[in-house]
Amino acid sequence: MCKHSRIPKRLGDPSFHDISDWARITSNLAIDSDTGCWNYCGYLHEAGYGHTSTSKFGTIHEQWVHRIMFTFLRGRIAAGMHVDHTCRNRQCANPLHMEIVTPGVNVMRGVGPCAINITKTHCPRGHEYSGQNLLIRTAKGRQY
Numbered sequence: 001m002c003k004h005s006r007i008p009k010r011l012g013d014p015s016f017h018d019i020s021d022w023a024r025i026t027s028n029l030a031i032d033s034d035t036g037c038w039n040y041c042g043y044l045h046e047a048g049y050g051h052t053s054t055s056k057f058g059t060i061h062e063q064w065v066h067r068i069m070f071t072f073l074r075g076r077i078a079a080g081m082h083v084d085h086t087c088r089n090r091q092c093a094n095p096l097h098m099e100i101v102t103p104g105v106n107v108m109r110g111v112g113p114c115a116i117n118i119t120k121t122h123c124p125r126g127h128e129y130s131g132q133n134l135l136i137r138t139a140k141g142r143q144y
Contacts, residue, residue, distance in 0.1 A: 021054045022072060025065055029093060037092040040065045048090035069093040070100075082106040 028042040028050075040050030042065070050065030070083050073095045077083060084106045087097040107114050120129060127133050 021068060025052060025068060025093070035087060035089070036094060037087055037089050037097060038069070038094040039089070039091045040093045044091060050091060050093055065093050066098060070095045070098050084109055
């Protein structure tokens with residue numbers, strides 16, 4: 001951070017977003033003193049994530065607020081990587097509540113069907129999911 005400003009020094013790097021993006025996004029943040037989450041009060045996507053248009057030096061881009069804030073305050077996000085909300089609050093834009101992970105790790109940490117199914121050890125009838133109890137089907141429906 002600059003001594004005389006709340007804006008990070010690296011905003012001068014052309015790979016980062018425009019200064020107006022920083023001002024617009026931070027003006028829409030409400031800090032939850034109980035959780036430390038920076039809740040985005042602007043447009044929320046139907047999935048619950050903050051979403052905005054950024055100028056990125058004259059070109060308009062639709063982007064997720066949490067990814068922009070992570071980039072502003074913690075650095076670049078490698079191609080193909082996901083930003084996981086460790087606080088489990090999709091509205092949160094606090095980069096200290098985020099971790100860069102692979103897409104697979106992000107899915108498994110979530111609450112969707114893949115995450116639920118990976119934790120199952122027994123079928124609804126009580127049989128263990130292992131060894132001879134498993135039938136694995138290919139995409140074409142063949143089993144082996």
